[in-house]
Amino acid sequence: MWRSRRLEDTLLWKSSGCKYTCHAQCRDQVALDCHQNGSINGYPLNPLAQDHINNNQSSDSDVEKEKELRTHLTCEDIRQKVEQYNTKSRDHFKMTLNTNGMYTGFIKVQLDLRRPITVKGGGVGGVKGQEAFYLPRGSVNTLHISSTNTVRQVIEALLRKFTVADNPAKFALFKRFSREDQVYTCKLSEDEHPLFLRLVAGPSTDTLSFVLKEQQTGEVLWDAFSIPELQNFLRILDKEEQDQMCSITRRYNAYREKLEEAMRATGGPG
Structure with missing residues (x-):
């Protein structure tokens, strides 16, 4: 009996999240939604999944980190970073430091x-x-832009450039960065300063x-549209529907x- 129990234990797998138990060979066929200590179904989250969860959380911590870093950087630190940035830059998009530190x-x-x-x-296409x-x-x-411009101001400036009439609140600015050969996207808070992030990261867009993008609210807020x-x-949807019908x-x-040609070739009707 002890031997059979020992063998049975080796053939079973138990989730550390919800204690669900199944045969070991069935482990890959079981999908659970239990979470515990950064894991799902007893498996540790890979960096991409963990970062996706972190990115969906509040970005208040990122804003605080930026404010703390900005506070600790002296005028001399900024000057050195601007010089380093311009040295690494491979195009004519250099940064200019003013006497007031901006x-x-x-x-x-x-x-x-x-x-x-x-x-x-008078916008796109006249x-x-x-x-x-x-x-x-x-x-x-x-x-x-300048170092004092916030994410919200950058969004508004970009919409003005294209003479967009939509409410700027419909849009959001995201940062895309690489970490351990993985690419991540994180929404920026409206209070963050994109040029400061650019300065700290350097001129490489790979970094x-x-x-x-549009605000990712899970559904379209139709009440926000005029x-x-x-x-x-509706006109665009009608045109897309007609184009799709014509294509089909x-x-x-x-x-x-082709069917009629094949039938004629075999002596069939048609």
Whole structure:
């Protein structure tokens, strides 16, 4: 009996989170949602999953870290970092340090917008009034800002550059960075200073880059859109629906022609 019990124990696996027990060979086929000490199903979270959880938490700690670092940096520290930044920079986007300790420079922001934006008259394409557009995803824009500009001001400046009429609160600025051969994306607080983050990280966009996205609230806040915006969305959806219907019709017409040709080749009807 003792031997059979010992053998049974070696063939069982028990989750450290919820104490669920199953056969060892069934371990990979069991999906549990129990969490304990940074693990799921008894397995330690990999760095990407753990960072994803951390990124979904409040970014207040990041703001506090930035404020603490900014406080401890002296004017001489800033001067040295600006010089080091300009030395490492491989383009003409250098930083300029003013006598009052404030510095100016350039940041590049990648656009990753999934929904259309409303453009004022005289904007993209020279449209009049307001019109909805899909901005090309992945395009990069350069902004000249100062060390005092916050994330919210950067978002507003970027929207003004494209004459976007949408509420800036619909958008968020994210930082993308690498850690241990993994790429992570983290939402920035509106009080953070992008140029300071750029200065500390250095000029390489592989180390740090900025991405403009929609606010990730889990669902679309339709109440935040105006009636003209919603009407533009409907027109875009109607056009996409018609294009999709035409594409499907062409594809099935092509299939029908091939089938009819095959039937004629074999002497069948048609």
